[in-house]
Amino acid sequence: MYVLGIEGTAWNLSAAIVNEDDVIIERAATYTPARGGIHPREAAQHHSEHIGPLLREVIQGARDLGIKIDGVAFSQGPGLGPCLRTVATAARVLALKLNVPLVGVNHCIAHIEIGKWKTGARDPAVLYVSGGNSQVLALRRGRYRIFGETLDISVGNMLDKFARSVGLPHPGGPRIEELARNAKEYIPLPYTVKGMDFSFSGLATAAAEAARRYDLEDVCYSLQETAFAMLVEVTERAMAHAEKKEAMLVGGVGANRRLGEMLRLMCEERGARFYLPERRFMGDNGSMIAYTGLVMLKSGVSTPIESSGVRPNYRTDEVEVRWA
Ligand code: ATP
Ligand code: FE2
Known part of the structure; x- marks a missing residue:
């Protein structure tokens, strides 16, 4: 199974395709504030400028490898509202266009799942x-x-x-x-x-x-x-x-x-x-969203478009972990 995942809760916009064994492609566009901390609207602006080219590159990469995408995952929360909305919109459109299931992923759980996958922790x-x-x-x-x-x-x-x-x-x-x-x-x-x-x-x-x-x-x-x-x-x-x-x-x-x-x-x-x-799997990255989406889809969980609204305060304990 191949899942495309998009991360964009804060400063890093990143899209990746993974299967059960490995990360196939990952691309990122990083927002760096000119001065001071992250400005949510500026970060969202950055994400909307880059998300088109980024997804085109990842999808083209999949085509070149002859890969068919079986699902689209996105970071549903927690994170900055304007950034989350940009990513969610792109993910919904992409899932509809490819006619594959959509899955909203909790960003914190994604950090944990990719860590377990890549280190062998149980x-x-x-x-x-x-x-x-x-x-x-x-x-x-x-x-x-x-x-x-x-x-x-x-x-x-x-x-x-x-x-x-x-x-x-x-x-x-x-x-x-x-x-x-x-x-x-x-x-x-x-x-x-x-x-x-x-x-x-x-x-x-x-x-x-x-x-x-x-x-x-x-x-x-x-x-x-x-x-x-x-x-x-x-x-x-x-x-x-x-x-x-x-x-x-x-x-x-x-x-x-x-x-x-x-x-x-x-x-x-x-x-x-x-x-x-x-280190590359420790900070925010698209692969963690794609991989968590993959294990969720395999356990029968997906997110219908009508319940795919963003969740800026999404807590980990709201998610039933059916795949562990
Ligand atoms: P999240 O959305 O999960 O809250 P994030 O948007 O903060 O993540 P991360 O890449 O997970 O992004 O973390 C960035 C933070 O990590 C920054 O506060 C940065 O100062 C800190 N950081 C990065 N490298 C180091 C380091 N070597 N030592 C201590 N802190 C570090
Ligand atoms: Fe993070």
């Missing part, structure tokens, strides 16, 4: 950290339940905000990671875990404050150590609570080596296995 506790989301999830009674999540901003958003406040370019995460490597000392910053949830906005403010008095390298390092320790603590507690013997890291912040290392150590100490997908 039933992990998942730390999903990106610019828009920070959650700890695990499958229980047929749904991806959220065990812990941020009470305010996501960890990626916190890193990007801090970066902006000290004059570093967007996205801040990679630059902070680089600077942190040259640090000499740890500066205490507020560590906030409440029950199973974490909070990052106070940390961003405290770090910006500290950057006026201390070396930027030391602040970047301390910011990472503090924020990541919070994430690792909650992931470990979710593993204990949900009795999971595996952990997996997904989302754009998952590219951070230090975060991966901290999770790996925690897993080693618990005698659990740690899974880290390749």
Whole structure:
């Protein structure tokens, strides 16, 4: 079975075709804000300008390989409303034109499913950290339940905000990671875990404050150590609570080596296995939507056009996981 999937919840517009074995084609057009963070309408404008050429390229690629597309998947949410609508409109038209089923995919679940596909993880506790989301999830009674999540901003958003406040370019995460490597000392910053949830906005403010008095390298390092320790603590507690013997890291912040290392150590100490997908499957990509659409279609789930409206606040636990 071949499924074409379109991702476009935020900055990255990406379309891909996958089958059960592999990614066949993937193409992307990335929106980079001229200054500051993402502007939802500008991002949507970017997506509508690029979606035609992008889809034409992917469909032509399929034709050249003699592939017949059996379904169209799209990121239905969560994400920025204007971006989601652009993608959903294109997906509906394409499904009608090709006369194949349409399937709306939960973006967070897609991060998890492609991670499992590409690493061989079976039933992990998942730390999903990106610019828009920070959650700890695990499958229980047929749904991806959220065990812990941020009470305010996501960890990626916190890193990007801090970066902006000290004059570093967007996205801040990679630059902070680089600077942190040259640090000499740890500066205490507020560590906030409440029950199973974490909070990052106070940390961003405290770090910006500290950057006026201390070396930027030391602040970047301390910011990472503090924020990541919070994430690792909650992931470990979710593993204990949900009795999971595996952990997996997904989302754009998952590219951070230090975060991966901290999770790996925690897993080693618990005698659990740690899974880290390749970088290209960690951030937002079309293949994750195509692949999740494929497993959904194979389990008999599709989305009729009349219920294919976008869902900017779509939660993972709203989806019944029939394919696991
Ligand atoms: P989502 O829609 O799932 O919320 P997103 O639109 O934020 O995703 P991602 O690619 O998943 O996109 O994540 C982008 C975030 O990842 C940014 O906040 C960026 O700073 C962060 N990031 C990227 N590389 C690193 C890194 N090496 N270390 C820390 N953070 C990173
Ligand atoms: Fe994402």
